[in-house]
Amino acid sequence: MLHFELVTPEKLLRSEEVHMVTVPGTEGDFAVLEGHAPFMSTIRDGQILIQRSPGAAPESIAIRGGFAEVSAKGLTVLAEHAG
Structure with a gap:
């Protein structure tokens, strides 16, 4: 499994x-x-x-701006805005 984090300036939205x-x-x-x-x-x-x-249906989250980093720890998306 892939460890995924979605972060905005306000808070950690997903981990x-x-x-x-x-x-x-x-x-x-x-x-x-x-x-x-x-x-x-x-x-x-x-x-x-x-x-x-x-095979699962994907969940969609709207994001605006930012960057993504893939590392040995997983994927981190730092978005200016999400939701």
Whole structure:
């Protein structure tokens, strides 16, 4: 499972284990699974799609601005605004 955190300047909105997260990067959407290579990307306004398990319908959360970091610990999305 992938550890996923969604953070805004106000608070930590999500911290959970999920199957996959699709993020609206400024260079295009990218999906992150457990074991993804480390990288950072700025994000554009759009929808984060959170898939809790393989084959599950994704949950969508609107975000505006910020950046995403994939590390050995998982995926952290620092959004200017979410919800």
